[in-house]
Amino acid sequence: MKGLRTLDFLSKKHEYTFLNNQNQKVRVHVRKVNNSSINMWSEGKSKKYRDCINLIESAISKTVYNDFPPIIIVSEKKLGHGAISSYDHIDDIIYLNSYFHTSSRIDEILSTQTFAATSFKDIFCHELAHKRHWDAVKGFYKINKNVYNNIIEAKKALDSDLEAYLSKQEFTYLQTNVSYYAATNYRLAKKNNSINSVNEVIAEVLVLDKKADPNLIRIIERELSYEKY
Numbered sequence: 001m002k003g004l005r006t007l008d009f010l011s012k013k014h015e016y017t018f019l020n021n022q023n024q025k026v027r028v029h030v031r032k033v034n035n036s037s038i039n040m041w042s043e044g045k046s047k048k049y050r051d052c053i054n055l056i057e058s059a060i061s062k063t064v065y066n067d068f069p070p071i072i073i074v075s076e077k078k079l080g081h082g083a084i085s086s087y088d089h090i091d092d093i094i095y096l097n098s099y100f101h102t103s104s105r106i107d108e109i110l111s112t113q114t115f116a117a118t119s120f121k122d123i124f125c126h127e128l129a130h131k132r133h134w135d136a137v138k139g140f141y142k143i144n145k146n147v148y149n150n151i152i153e154a155k156k157a158l159d160s161d162l163e164a165y166l167s168k169q170e171f172t173y174l175q176t177n178v179s180y181y182a183a184t185n186y187r188l189a190k191k192n193n194s195i196n197s198v199n200e201v202i203a204e205v206l207v208l209d210k211k212a213d214p215n216l217i218r219i220i221e222r223e224l225s226y227e228k229y
């Protein structure tokens, strides 16, 4: 039965540190959620967090994927105002903002049509895509350690086909074919010379699944094939 969790639903403790969306280093103390098939951890145990846990269970059960990393629910104060979720490739964790503990709050953010996501489930698919991308970077570096001096150089090389493809497209390509979020992030990252310029494009394309440009999908699938190494 759903909804009735005993008070001791949180047991094992853990501490995590991450950079939030304001680039501040924050520390959270979380407890593992018992009685769930999903690896979830929660910063709090109030109704808000329990509602979040139920919404996550329902969302994940609607996906076809079974390779989600641990999901950690943290306060908005810690994750940063306006952040929905994020993926930490060092600890291999998806963080979710506990602000999104009601369907109406989730629907409100999705209705802005900023993202490729149209459901809560898609938000987790977006973060899972970030994991796949980083796993591919790690895999590519592992088999090419003699070629690249560090993982950042390897990432640049691995992302280069996608970079080249995007640089040939019209200015409106990403907004029209992927999402507003992918377009603005790509542009901003290019301006700042970020090594992560294609990250959001990859995550958004995986949410669109087969609805994206087939050439773009092909390039991304080839890149992500290194995740198994």
Ligand SMILES: [Zn+2]
Binding pocket: 126, 130, 199, 200, 203
């Ligand atoms: Zn993202």
